[in-house]
Amino acid sequence: APAPESGNGAGTPAAATPVAGGTLVYASGDAEPSCLDPHVGGNYPQALVSSQYLETLYTKDAAGELVPWLAQDSTVSADGLTRTVKVRGDIRFTDGTPLTAEAVKANFEHLLDPATASSTGYLALGKIKSMKALDPTTLELKLSTPDNALLESFSMPWVAIQSPAALKRSQEENCAAPVGTGPFKVESWKKQEAVNLVRNEDYKRPVADADHTGPAYLDAITWRFIPEAATRYAALQAGEVQVIDNAQPDTIAAAAKNDTIKHLDAPRPGASNRIELNSSKAPFNDPAVREAFIHAVNVDAGIDSLFFGTAPRSYSPLSSVEPLGFADKSLFDFDPAKTAKLLDAAGWSERDAEGYRVKDGTRLSLTFPVSTSQSIPAEQSLFEQLQATAKESGIEIKINLLDLSSWYGALAKNDYNLVSAPYTKVGPSVLSILFHSDSTIPAPSGYFANLSQVKDPALDKLLDEAGTISEEGKRKGLYIRAQKLVLEGHYLLPLYDQQNHFLYSSKLNNVGSTTAVASPTFFDTWLAK
Amino acid sequence: MNPGTHTQRRRTRITGAASWVLGKVLGGIFVLWAVATAIFFGIRMIPGDPAEAIMGGPGSQASAEALAAARAEYGLDEPLAVQYFTALRRLATGDLGTSYSLKNPVSEVLGELLPPTLTLAVLALLVAWVLALGLAVASTRSGRAGMALASGLEIVSAAVPHFWLASVLIMLFATALGWLPPVSTATGAGLVLPVATLALPLAGFLGQVMRDTLDAAQRSGFALSARARGESEIGVLLRHSLRHAALPGIALSGWAFGSLLSGAVVVEAIFARPGLGRSLLSAVTARDIPLVTGVALVSAAAYVLIMALSDAAEKLADPRMARA
């Protein structure tokens, strides 16, 4: 859903008439993807760039409603096991290949092929058992179990539809220049410098809620990678780039006072940004200690000082843009007295020389591996503040700053008590990924998504049912019950929505439309001369 | 002396040069082999499955079959010794393999990344030279206070960490004054800040050495002789002292180049400049063995080459060395 906007960007009707032309320079703070095809792997940086040249079967409109896009329509059988998708017949990929049911089938097969090494897309389509093109525009999917999140899955960039002819190329070639149906196409990719996108002149169909039809206004987009936040912001101020992502809270606050820079806040769907408490081992195998921890840390003070009002506190496992999200503020107040009571009761009553609580000779110490590439500095500072407030309650937190490989390594070895890991998926079904006991079973690489390691049969049952039920009202009830369960079990400490802030030059007009995963699109955007 | 001896002398000089080149080449090959070996075994000791790096990096949920397939494809299922010799055989034929994370041939990746880093390093070296010599000359001609000031400047700039300098320069020249772009471009104004970041600390180092030598040369017997001959101060400087001051600079340049490559890691990251340094950082993080090996080999080769060049330049500039 296009997110609420601050600033006065695309929300207000553009006073001036759009002009065509110009190149938009986008500076991303994310690591450069190793593959521009989001089928391969499947992370958010890929979603950001590929939203410019790939499109999905479904998307979300401004109101947050799921709407067909490359698809025309879709129906599901009464038992929920057969899904029929009708695709549009008037669309061609930028290599000239027409969009057909067969093409979509080829995409799904590509995603499900282990050689592609898709992770996000693969998980989203995991319930498809077989598929068949009934006619040039009709695709029939047979499912192993009913999947009421399938259309939401179809709206994610990681299952975007690419030219089947292009997919037949080697993975190396397809990674370098995927071919889709979007308003732009990949012209070249100079590693470590920029991905160059040019306008798709044959683009006729509008994206959802578009202001105009026909090709995009911009001639081209240069997609750069500038890892240093300060450099990125300086580049925006200097007019070298027009859009930056991963904007730092303090710069967002500074930009608010600056007429020439505007702000787009587009929280990601799926899970909220949270700290998970590893319930599989001591001391968090004791729910009382989990609860004590949650009341020991002062999250609000940290968010206030570090995020400059750009990140409202969350009390829910789900993002604030998820309609089915459930929040309970009362569970998360900062209350050291309560912590003390709980810990004393749980046997952590003694203190050692440094003032930390001890039980049976072991210190109440929590290991917290932090990935330097996944947590922005403000978040790392927040963790340090939590560390400081927890210390006052006699709880030691050991923050280990690790590179991504080592961080995954620590998780795979179950060498953590606290962890913060982002997960983006459209819809509440992300809860199954994060909290279903099936998700504690690691992939061959050792990776698993249920990092709080909740293994609760009641919860599993709720999640299974919510994922297959066809009745919308009941689905909502089930998901809310599931969320209550994990919140009240003190398995997680929600912090705020997954931050997705963009700053852009006021020369840019009509910035604001986003895909279902809140990655911005620039079809309507134009550059004032 | 008779002409026969002349020819003889020339012949020994030529064979001398040939054996020098041969020595350098053999030494270089040895260094490259040792670097490749060290990296090969060193990086395999790092925890983390290379197959996973191939399958999209850490946290990939690649299936067991996919991982096995990747291992087989890259020969990672063979015994280590076999892998090592295969790798060496490939390296010997100039095949650096395919990057795990970029999926491109490493030689291609390096071909793209080497020129910008070289540009940066060479420019920084040149600028450092000019600054160091300029300051040395200015200070020897401006008395005690000037010397002290120059020495202080050199010592401080040699002590400044690259990343700090980069941040300060961006704040000053890009954000506050708006004179220069904060993001590096291949050429032009975008090069100024990164080059300055690398060059200033280096200039401090070079300056300390060069100024000492320049000072010694200015006080030397030959400078006094030249003055006694009626040479002006400028003449003494240009015709005599500067050449002497340049010698230790040349000798240090090989080392300096090595340190510039390390500095490039930081500078390229901050100024978002494509290059070897930046890819080295990400390659180590991603456990991209072929790319790490490639970067290490290229920088080792660059180092060997620069050392040979500075050696040769030293011999050219200083005939005493040529005979040694």
Added chain:
Amino acid sequence: MSTPNPVLRVENLHVSFGATEVVAGVSFTVNPGETLALVGESGSGKSVTARSLIGLAGAGSRVRAGALQVAGTDARSLSQRAWRTLRGRTAGFILQDALTSLDPLRTIGKEIDDALRLHSSGSGSERAARVIELLESVGLDDPVRRAGQRSGELSGGMRQRALIASAIALDPVLLIADEPTTALDATIAAQVMDLLGGLGAAGSGMLLISHDLAAVATLADSIAVMQGGRIVESGPAARILGDPQHPYTRALLAAVPAGKPRFAPLSPASTATSAPLHGTPPAVQGPSGSRPVLRAESLSKSFKVPGSPDFAAVKDVGFELHAGRTLGVVGESGSGKTTTARMALGLLAPDTGSVELFGEPWSQVPEAARRTRRTALGAIYQDPLSSFDPRLSAGSLLADAVSFGSTRNPRKHAARISELLALVGLKDELAGRNPATLSGGQRQRLAIARALAPNPRVLICDEPVSALDVSIQAQVLDLLDDLQFRLGLSYLFISHDLSVIRHMSDEVLVMQGGKVVESGATESVFTAPVHPYTRTLLAASPGLVPGR
């Protein structure tokens, strides 16, 4: 002294560095065609005086003068530019140290050309021709090739010639030569002196600086003797040499070893040691009949030179040194003297041949076997300072030597140390000093004391006095004489200075190009040389007999 147009007139010259005055009221005059020699011991202010004459006294100097006239102009009011014209054109200057006075990075042709270029407007090719002409006139062979060589490729003598060529390039009316021959060996020094003499004859005035009175005697018309920044005596050369008045001048003259017989004292101050010196050699076994203490037989040594065939430094050298005697080794630089000494010391293994010490094999046995016998053999070098561990005081050095390396605490062997110090004429309190703070003569005495510590029978002295000025040299030579007399030592004495060798040795060995070209009893070799090379050497030696 009162010719109307002197080329140089200096009156009441004062030069100070900071608060110390190093030249204190010096006055003299040089007339055209005349040579004035300025002599005096090291540090007496000769070089500073000379440099002040061309406005280059040095950084931080303060120069004041009652008069300073160079070729008739008052140099005291010259502008920088005018000074530059004066330097090189009016006054040529030959710097003290020929080895460092040419830029090692530039060819000598360029260096000489500079002088021409700076003062005349001749075309490049004219100047090039003049450079060759100049090099030829200073007697360099193959001047075309030499012009393209750098100072590192030239011997000391060649460098000094090149330097002279650049100083005389513009036929200056005044030539200032600061110690033009100190760095050179006798043959070459004589040639350079000849060259300078020729220039004086050509009509320009010359100021010749030296610490060696005898050396300048042949060239100078008049002599001024400097001590402590003042001229203590001056006058026509013949009078100064023949009838010196000032005690300092007398001491300088007495110190010259030339013509003094064996064991005759050279220095009035050298009687610091106890016994008065005898005029006759000690009563020890002569060369025949006794077994030699050190014997070398057909020693050869070559060195590897990268890029060329091996270089034979020593070829088939043999000698015998007998107890209580001195064997002098003389020869030009590079003739293999040091290499021979190092083989005798067992520091370098000979390629062929052998050395015997007290009739037993020495060079062929392993170092471990030599070590216990090393006490019998000591060594003294030209540069004693570099042979001392810089961290040790004089006393510690001696303690280390006395105790065979087991302690460095001078107190443990205080008696023996003061005995040694007394033996070489050093005061006890010097034991606490670091050798770097001692004077050259004191350092050499300390080196001798250390060499004597293990009671050696044989001392190998490699140029022990070459770095010292004449008066100090005289003291050290007297000391060595005295020690030989009292302790019955045998010396292998190396020097390139013929007069020193003649004064010190019983037998001599003349070396050239690694070979012994002549050997025999000192007097017979010096009075009746057989080999042509020996003859040239002798002819080149300044052969001055004071009072002649």
Added chain:
Amino acid sequence: MNPLIEKLPASDPVLAQHPAARPRPGAPVLARVAALAPLLLASAVLAFFVLAAIAPNLLAPFDPLAINPADAFSPPGANHLLGTDESGRDIYSRIVHGSRPSLLIGAAATAIGLGLALVLGTIAGFGGKWLDFGVGRILEVLFALPGLLLALVFIALSGPGVGTTVIAVGLTTAPGYARMIRAQIIALRTSSMVEAATVLGRSRARILATHILPNALAPIAVLGTLGLGQAVVWAASLSFLGLGAPPPAPEWGAMLSAGRTYLALAWWMTFFPGLAIVLVAAASTVLSRSLKSGGNR
């Protein structure tokens, strides 16, 4: 322009009356003090930081770890001399408390580098032709590997942390030291001092122990002082890349790294820790240079 030579009366050296000829007692003392000024300044800077490392509580008014979110980002002022950071911690106190880890890392890394170098250099310089050749090759290879790569691989091997940083920095700096120590030892080995000791009948081992190593140590002290500053800079660079001391330890590099995010908002967070690093590095250079010239004298 002043003439090079001042005029005096022709005869009568009226020395005593000439003002400049009398020694001016004040001038040389002043000059000597001026010449010593950098050394004094450098020693004062180092003394401050060493004191800070030994007894930080003497110098620091605040707890370096105490957060106070309400007081975040206050600029330098009366209350907080050098301002506060994003969590309201006092920068000055953090710099003072950071002296210990930073200096320790620098010193330990330098010690490791020098120790390694001394072993390698001694082997090369005194172990004969083949050992020298072998060590020479090893050094060449170490030189050819970019220092940062060496450090990165090492850190990847054993996980980030203070110990790792120390070893990594030590490893990267060792070849430079080793080369210098080797040259030093070779120069000493062929010196006339050693020759004189041989003539006096001393064994090789004894000469190595009593003459060569002790004399090689003085320059090593010079190197070490210089290296301390450089090692602090190196360690800070690793911290900057997120590979240094774990939070919330007030290590200078980590402080800088955290501060640079807020460069536009709170320059003091970056400037002052950087200044501390520069001061230590520059002071150690000055000290090392004067040690060196003192040794030459």
